[in-house]
Amino acid sequence: MNNLCENQIKITKFAQLFKITTTRFDHMGKVVALANQKGGVGKTTTAINLSASIAVLGKKVLLIDADPQANATSGLGFDVNSEGIYECITGERTAEEVMLHSEDVKNLWVLPSSINLVAADTELPNMENSHRVVKGIIDGVRDKFDYIFIDCSPSLGFTTVNILTAADSVLIPVQCEYLALEGLSKLLNTIKIVKSNLNPSLEIEGFLLTMYMRNRLNNQVANEVREHFGPLAYDTVIQRNIRLGEAPSHGKPVMLYDASASGTTNYLLLAKEFLKKNRKKAAK
Secondary structure (H helix, E strand, O other): OHHHHHHHHHHHHHHHHHHOOOOOOOOOOEEEEEOOOOOOOOHHHHHHHHHHHHHHOOOOEEEEEEOOOOHHHHHOOOOOOOOOHHHHHHOOOOHHHHOEEOOOOOOEEEEOOOHHHHHHHHHHHHOOOHHHHHHHHHHOOHHHOOEEEEEEOOOOOHHHHHHHHHOOEEEEEEEOOHHHHHOHHHHHHHHHHHHHHOOOOOEEEEEEEEEEOOOHHHHHHHHHHHHHHHHHEEEEEEEOOHHHHHHHHHOOOHHHHOOOOHHHHHHHHHHHHHHHHHHHHHHO
16 A cells, blocks of 8 residues: 555645635535546536435535536436537527426426537637636526536546636545545646636535445545545545446436435435535634
């Protein structure tokens, strides 16, 4: 585990930067990006199920699918060929015109994605005020929601930087495996650059441990994250659960696919912890 120890040095520098964040924030219309350039860490699963859980708890939620794979779109039962975020970026549509209301979850809306979004990384840099295109899209509907979650693609390209410029905070899912830690310093460095040059108010919402199993390696990674990020690491841990993997193929969040699944419990607990943290921030 020597490589894991080497990561401590890289990660600690960024932990020190973000641990001291105490910016006051009114939670109404808060924009939270879910980002991690490593794929397969539970990012989209978290985007779907955290959004749905918070909506079930009574908050109005918009989930923006900003991944060309459109898994958050299909995972909630919507057509991946629908007009959505790409058409908003090109100026053909506004978010209000193309966002879709979930038939299953009363307080949940989705701004869908499609494979067309792959072109955004090359088109955005040529647009006026290019780093703030996504911010302009979100500002048009921000006052209609309590929370807006953005499922980023697993990359650190121009589109992701655009999203980080629009976001108030970043929620980072971290798989409980050594390789998931390897790229974490790159993501934190990108966030640091965006915070310094484009979005001074950008905060780390927290680190969410995902795909947890009770074994030595998973425990070591979990301890590593908690040691370096302290209160930024969520108490709630998302366990490996087959129902979480099955639910998207049925176009439903796990709570509607199997209410008794551990994934349902995990994400409802996460939603409650998320809301509690944000109430405390708003009270400061």
